[in-house]
Amino acid sequence: MRRSRFPIAVTALVMAFFYLPVLILVANSFNPARFSSRWQGFSLVWYRRLFESPEIWQALKNTLVIAVSVTAVAAILGTAAAYALHRYGASRLQKVHYTLIYQPLVVPEILMGISLLMAFVAAGVPLGLFTIFLAHVTFCVSFVAMTVLGRLQDFDFSIIEAARDLGASPWQSTRKVLLPVLMPGIVAGALLAFTLSIDDFVITFFVAGPGSTTLPLRIYSMIKYGAPPMINALSTLLLIVTFTAVLASQRLARLKR
Amino acid sequence: MGSDPVLKKRRAEWLVSLPTLVWLTLFVVVPTLLVFAIAFRPANPYGGIGAGWTLETVRSLWTPSNLAIAGRTLWISLLTTAISLVLAVPTGYTIARASARWRNRLLMLVIVPFWTSFLVRVFAWKSLLHPEGLIKKALETLGLVGPEATLLYHPAAVVLVMVYTFLPFTILPIYAAAEKFDLRLVEAARDLGARPFQAFRKVFLPGIRRGVMTAVLVVFIPSLGSYIIPDLVGGPAGEMLGNKIAQRVFTDRNLPHAAALSAVLVLAVLAPLVAVLVLQRKSKRADIVMGEAP
Numbered sequence: 001m002r003r004s005r006f007p008i009a010v011t012a013l014v015m016a017f018f019y020l021p022v023l024i025l026v027a028n029s030f031n032p033a034r035f036s037s038r039w040q041g042f043s044l045v046w047y048r049r050l051f052e053s054p055e056i057w058q059a060l061k062n063t064l065v066i067a068v069s070v071t072a073v074a075a076i077l078g079t080a081a082a083y084a085l086h087r088y089g090a091s092r093l094q095k096v097h098y099t100l101i102y103q104p105l106v107v108p109e110i111l112m113g114i115s116l117l118m119a120f121v122a123a124g125v126p127l128g129l130f131t132i133f134l135a136h137v138t139f140c141v142s143f144v145a146m147t148v149l150g151r152l153q154d155f156d157f158s159i160i161e162a163a164r165d166l167g168a169s170p171w172q173s174t175r176k177v178l179l180p181v182l183m184p185g186i187v188a189g190a191l192l193a194f195t196l197s198i199d200d201f202v203i204t205f206f207v208a209g210p211g212s213t214t215l216p217l218r219i220y221s222m223i224k225y226g227a228p229p230m231i232n233a234l235s236t237l238l239l240i241v242t243f244t245a246v247l248a249s250q251r252l253a254r255l256k257r
Numbered sequence: 258m259g260s261d262p263v264l265k266k267r268r269a270e271w272l273v274s275l276p277t278l279v280w281l282t283l284f285v286v287v288p289t290l291l292v293f294a295i296a297f298r299p300a301n302p303y304g305g306i307g308a309g310w311t312l313e314t315v316r317s318l319w320t321p322s323n324l325a326i327a328g329r330t331l332w333i334s335l336l337t338t339a340i341s342l343v344l345a346v347p348t349g350y351t352i353a354r355a356s357a358r359w360r361n362r363l364l365m366l367v368i369v370p371f372w373t374s375f376l377v378r379v380f381a382w383k384s385l386l387h388p389e390g391l392i393k394k395a396l397e398t399l400g401l402v403g404p405e406a407t408l409l410y411h412p413a414a415v416v417l418v419m420v421y422t423f424l425p426f427t428i429l430p431i432y433a434a435a436e437k438f439d440l441r442l443v444e445a446a447r448d449l450g451a452r453p454f455q456a457f458r459k460v461f462l463p464g465i466r467r468g469v470m471t472a473v474l475v476v477f478i479p480s481l482g483s484y485i486i487p488d489l490v491g492g493p494a495g496e497m498l499g500n501k502i503a504q505r506v507f508t509d510r511n512l513p514h515a516a517a518l519s520a521v522l523v524l525a526v527l528a529p530l531v532a533v534l535v536l537q538r539k540s541k542r543a544d545i546v547m548g549e550a551p
Contacts, residue, residue, distance in 0.1 A: 004453045007347035007354075011363070014348050014428075017421065018370050021381035024391060028384070081277040088270045097274050100281040106474075108482020108526060110499045114519045115288035118295050118512065121305060138284040141277060199374045202484055206506070216376050223380050223489060232384075235377040246372040250365075 026239070029232035046233035056234065059218040066129060066214065067197040070136040075190040077137070078144025079182065085145065086152040104139040105146070112139065113206030120207060127209030135207045136197045143196060144189035151185025184252040191249035195242045292523065295516035304510030314513045318521065323501070327521070330498040333412060333487075334480035337419040341427040341476045342469065344420070349431030349468070350461070354440060364432070371425040379489050382418045383409065386490065410492025418486045426475040434468025435461075470533050478526050498522055 032043035050056055081101060088094050104112060116135050117127075125131060155178075163173040201216040208217060215238065222231045296314055301307035352363045370378065385392045386408040396402045408414060442464065446456040462469070484499030491497070498518065505515035 006453075007351045010344060010347035011351040014344055014424065015363075015366055018366070018425070021385055021421070022370070022373065022378065024385065025377070025381040077277050077280060080273045084270060084274040084277075088266075088274075091270065093270065093274060097278060100285065101277065103281070103285055106478060106526075106530070108479050108499075108522070110482045110484045110502060111289075111292075111519055111522060111526070112285075114502060114506065114515060115292045116284065117506065118291045118516060119284070119288035121512065122291055122295070134284060138280065141280065145277070195372060199376070201376050205503075216374070219376055219380070220485075223376075223383065231380060235374065235380060238374050238377060242372055242374060243369070246369065250368075 022239070025232055026236050028229060029236040031229070031232075034229065046230050050230050050233045050237075053230075055213070055218065056215075059213050059215045062129060062212055063198055063214040063216075066132050066136060067194050069133055070140055070197045071190050071194045073137050074140035074144050074193040075186055078141045078189055078193070079148050079186050081141065081145040082148035082152055082185075083178075085149055086155075087157070101142050101145050104142045109200075109202040110206075113203040116203070117206045127207055128212045131207040131209065132204055132212060132214070135203050136200060139200075139203065140193035140196055143192050144186075147189035147192060148182060148185040151182055151188075155181055188249040188252040191245045191252070195245045195249075198238070199242065289523070292516045292519050295513055296520045298513050298516075300511045300513045304512070306512055314517045317514075318517055323518075326496060326498055326501055329412065329496070330481060330483075330525075333415055333419070333495075333497060334477055334483075336416050337423060337480045338473055338476045340416070340420050341424050342431075342472060344424060345427035345431045345472060346462075346465075346469075348428050349435045349465075352428070352432045353435035353438070367425050367428050367432075375422065376485065378422060379418055379485055382414075382421065383489050386414055409490055410494060412491065412495045414490040415483075415487050415495040415497070418490050419480055419483060422486065423476040423479060426479075427472040430468045430471035430475065431465060432468075434465035434471075438464040467537065470537060474529060474533055477529055481525050482522060498525075 029046055030042050030044065031039055032045050033040040081097065085094055085098055085101070112135070116131070116138070120127060120131050159181075160173050160177055163177045164170070168176065199216060201220060204214055204217060205220070208214070215234070219231055219234060219238075222234075295306055297310050297312065299307035299309060299311045299313070348367075352360055352367070355363060384390050387393065388407065388409070390408075393402070393406075393408055396406075396408075397404060402408075438461070442460050443456050446460045447453070451459065482499055483497055484503060487495045487497045487500050488503070491500075498521070502515050502518045502522070505511050505518060
């Protein structure tokens with residue numbers, strides 16, 4: 001009996017559909033032509049223009065300041081949350097906890113953006129880097145918690161009890177037994193939080209204020225108000241950063257499984 | 258006393274749960290409730306929220322143009338979901354069937370676009386569909402479109418880019434369900450004389466229905482809230498609810514109006530979520546009745 005080739009053909013098409021647009025974009029970042037349909041040889045002119053633009057450097061600085069602080073806070077909060085969810089999973093409190101953590105993963109970004117904007121306006125918090133930080137932590141915590149929870153799923157808590165029986169204090173058993181086992185999960189979650197924060201546009205757009213332009217906001221205004229193919233170059237650089245982070249996070253998540 | 262082990266465990270549980278509970282209450286629960294509250298407040302001329310309460314905003318939602326936008330948001334989301342499923346089911350099936358080595362490679366290929374900048378991917382399409390872009394030029398060379406045709410700023414462009422963005426999210430749950438499904442059942446159906454499409458429709462599809470339901474949710478819900486895609490490739494003819502919300506905030510500076518539209522979106526998002534939960538509960542019960550493993 002011959003197996004149908006149809007599903008394989010669809011899969012091949014889907015993969016081409018996924019990658020061709022991005023590959024063409026990367027190729028065009030080296031194309032000095034103003035419009036993408038004519039190839040005029042290899043050139044780094046858009047990259048040079050990019051590095052000469054002070055707005056880009058300022059946006060990069062804002063993006064990194066936010067991403068680093070968000071990652072640190074989200075990693076701690078998310079890890080604690082995952083531990084609580086796993087250890088006390090059956091209790092009613094954890095059911096509420098889980099629903100809350102799940103929320104940012106399903107709610108459309110625009111709703112999160114608008115509701116946070118309303119909250120900041122109502123509370124009189126001035127919009128800027130700080131409000132972006134608060135918003136990013138809110139959605140990153142869920143992603144870190146889910147990643148670490150995945151790691152905890154195959155953790156055997158009797159090891160902790162064994163450590164306690166052998167005379168370790170609660171703090172010692174946490175630091176010397178639990179944390180090392182969780183570390184790959186925490187780092188994977190943190191890398192994820194970092195890339196999500198660097199990439200986020202919609203939520204940032206709603207809660208940003210004057211002077212807190214991030215890279216995605218910059219890219220958006222370049223797309224919207226017709227800046228030249230410099231965006232191709234900037235996008236390529238952004239792709240390299242996220243690719244590296246994701247590959248590293250995938251490696252870590254698989255480690256010692 | 259503090260030495261009671263049950264009490265101690267409770268206290269430890271609260272201690273580790275409290276930080277996220279407080280954070281998410283402050284930044285998810287309260288803001289969502291505020292959206293519903295602000296929908297009933299008047300706007301003030303400075304772009305803020307006025308004093309007192311009013312039903313005016315909610316009442317003013319019922320306009321032909323708003324209904325047209327809501328209708329378009331719905332059909333664009335439904336079409337996106339349908340096309341994504343049609344592409345995701347054969348892909349998920351292929352990945353589940355593949356050898357371990359190919360399966361990992363294909364899965365990686367599905368996951369990578371998932372993490373590449375969303376804005377960058379939308380921009381890639383915008384430049385392809387641009388009047389001077391590659392696709393337009395290629396179609397023109399083939400004589401399929403005239404030089405005057407526009408591919409951008411059309412609802413079809415919105416659907417195309419939305420499928421592109423949400424397809425990875427659709428493939429993963431379908432793959433997860435197909436991987437658990439015993440594919441020999443399909444072969445058995447073929448051996449018993451079923452044609453390939455029959456075996457697919459009568460055996461495979463019912464077997465992965467839970468994965469299909471998850472896939473529907475993960476495309477349909479974010480589609481309803483789309484904002485960047487219609488904004489960048491849709492133009493006025495492709496505007497969706499998300500664009501209206503953003504316009505109320507950034508152009509009209511009318512927060513109560515934006516809040517009222519967002520409240521509608523929240524309800525629209527909740528409806529399919531509840532529907533699938535109910536369906537899943539029913540299908541679980543059906544499994545038990547039919548003697549399948551739950």
